[in-house]
Amino acid sequence: MSIFWFIQPTKSYALKLQADTAASASTDDGFTTVGSAADSAANNIKKDTVKKDTVSSTKSVEKDIQKSEAQKTLWQTFIEGLLGGFLAFLMPCIFPMVPLTVSYFTKRAGSKQKGIGQAIIYGLSIIVIYVAVGLLITILFGSSKLNELSSSGIFNILFFLLLVVFAISFFGAFEITLPSSIVNKIDQKADNSKGLGGIFFMAASLALVSFSCTGPIIGTLLVQASSKGDILAPAIGMFGFALALALPFTLSAIFPGFLNSMPKSGGWLNSVKVCLGFLELALALKFLSAADLVWHWEWFDREIFLVLWIVIFTMMGFYLLGKLKFSHDSDLPFVSVPRLFFALISISFAVYMVPGLWGAPVKILSGLAPPMNTQDFILTSGGSGPVSQASLDFPKKVKYDDVLHPPHGFNVFFDLDEGVAYAKAVNKPIMLDFTGHTCVNCRKMEDDVWVDPTVGSIINDKYVLIQLYVDERSIKMPAEKVHYSNYLKGNTDDLGRWNQDFQATKYGANSQPYYVLVDHNLNQLVKPEGAIFNDNAAYIAFLQSGLDQYNKVK
Numbered sequence: 001m002s003i004f005w006f007i008q009p010t011k012s013y014a015l016k017l018q019a020d021t022a023a024s025a026s027t028d029d030g031f032t033t034v035g036s037a038a039d040s041a042a043n044n045i046k047k048d049t050v051k052k053d054t055v056s057s058t059k060s061v062e063k064d065i066q067k068s069e070a071q072k073t074l075w076q077t078f079i080e081g082l083l084g085g086f087l088a089f090l091m092p093c094i095f096p097m098v099p100l101t102v103s104y105f106t107k108r109a110g111s112k113q114k115g116i117g118q119a120i121i122y123g124l125s126i127i128v129i130y131v132a133v134g135l136l137i138t139i140l141f142g143s144s145k146l147n148e149l150s151s152s153g154i155f156n157i158l159f160f161l162l163l164v165v166f167a168i169s170f171f172g173a174f175e176i177t178l179p180s181s182i183v184n185k186i187d188q189k190a191d192n193s194k195g196l197g198g199i200f201f202m203a204a205s206l207a208l209v210s211f212s213c214t215g216p217i218i219g220t221l222l223v224q225a226s227s228k229g230d231i232l233a234p235a236i237g238m239f240g241f242a243l244a245l246a247l248p249f250t251l252s253a254i255f256p257g258f259l260n261s262m263p264k265s266g267g268w269l270n271s272v273k274v275c276l277g278f279l280e281l282a283l284a285l286k287f288l289s290a291a292d293l294v295w296h297w298e299w300f301d302r303e304i305f306l307v308l309w310i311v312i313f314t315m316m317g318f319y320l321l322g323k324l325k326f327s328h329d330s331d332l333p334f335v336s337v338p339r340l341f342f343a344l345i346s347i348s349f350a351v352y353m354v355p356g357l358w359g360a361p362v363k364i365l366s367g368l369a370p371p372m373n374t375q376d377f378i379l380t381s382g383g384s385g386p387v388s389q390a391s392l393d394f395p396k397k398v399k400y401d402d403v404l405h406p407p408h409g410f411n412v413f414f415d416l417d418e419g420v421a422y423a424k425a426v427n428k429p430i431m432l433d434f435t436g437h438t439c440v441n442c443r444k445m446e447d448d449v450w451v452d453p454t455v456g457s458i459i460n461d462k463y464v465l466i467q468l469y470v471d472e473r474s475i476k477m478p479a480e481k482v483h484y485s486n487y488l489k490g491n492t493d494d495l496g497r498w499n500q501d502f503q504a505t506k507y508g509a510n511s512q513p514y515y516v517l518v519d520h521n522l523n524q525l526v527k528p529e530g531a532i533f534n535d536n537a538a539y540i541a542f543l544q545s546g547l548d549q550y551n552k553v554k
Helices: 013-021 037-043 052-089 097-109 112-150 153-170 180-192 195-209 211-227 233-254 256-261 267-295 302-320 337-358 389-393 416-426 440-449 453-462 495-507 536-553
Strands: 430-435 464-469 514-518
Touching (some): 097 195, 112 195, 112 211, 112 233, 153 211, 464 495, 514 536
Parallel strands (some): 430 464
Antiparallel strands (some): 430 514
16 A cells, blocks of 8 residues: 555645746736636636535545555566566576475474474565565665655666676676675574574575575566655565565475476576576666656667667577577577477567567557657657647647657647646646656556547547656756645755646645646546556546536536
């Protein structure tokens, strides 16, 4: 459960906006500023036109949405942790230790019954140790800092470099090990301690000795969990990892037949390690892309990303077929059936990505690859339908479009005042899209759902779309817009912090994407929505319900 569900919009930020802009009722381009006295007089807008019970109901709905989104994120993190744990179990540092460890418990306990009990305690100790690491990350950083990390260019670059180092380690260039003094002390405690203490230190010894194999996986998992911005994500991810790692040891003690059915150690363990190196290298590019978007370098575009992924997965396929060999690899006299199938999957995936170089959606990479607006050459039409009258009437230039760019085929405002003023001029409802450069689900929605012709037509023709980036740091706010935010515990001195505070104080939400359909007074027309995947009909119904409510009120 997210800790942010309790956020209450203690004051309407629209009222703050009114106070900030009352002195200047008109913008430079002739539009009336949102919330100004001139604006209210011209449109006969009264201050609180929404009933109190409606506001209360909306707040409750927003809490439910935040709670649901947080639960989805934590379940995803848990599953990622499980997968990481199972992969770590197949590492050369851990897999061969299973029969030795189970045999040790059986001999130490003196009976099968006691051996099973001690193996269960051993498994629980592994879980406690790794979850403690996740909790330590949570305590050190906290939720707000994790959110900042996920959208910081500096930390995305550091994450990129870290994953590249992990990949090189998996390729066999060097091993990431802990100081031998620490490992030796834990080993001594495991040998000298009796009872539960000895078992716990044995689990700690496994964690330290196997760090050269599990360290990169743990590091990657913590990086991924931290980038989600949820305070519980690191601990949940480490719980999944530890559970998957501990299960084989415990099951082998309880069911000896399980141990006999496990494959023998061999060169295939090193092949798993090298393949993980390729995957680490591919994942690292996601963080390099995030840094490029946050800092507006505009050189690591979608084509470069796809080319690198195509090369990486092609090389992994060749490695599995034995066409590439590292110094520590054993000879491969023949290709086994599992290796053949994994090679087919890897090379087929590489071929699948090739059309993306000419603008094909490549939906499986939605959210990972840079957005379509970074594509230099698009052969296909993508999500852009025929040019409508709304597109022809849209301003040729909008505020901040020299830094921020709309999704391919869409007309977007990036400034709230400018967008609301235009909506009043054309008499259309407003779609507020709270988004971010590093928001994976935002890109997935744009690449998977917004490309639907019906969805794109409704957004472009029926609404005025305003994208509010919550992680835009390069655009500084004018002095009259800067104010202290109770939510951020600081000033709203840049566009991202201003939008983030506006979302939290006005709509009681802090996740992205977050779609709010509003009238010209920024009052909600219907219940806001987050990401809706694999159900375009539901998203269309959401957009249509906002139109119906707007027309009804109007």
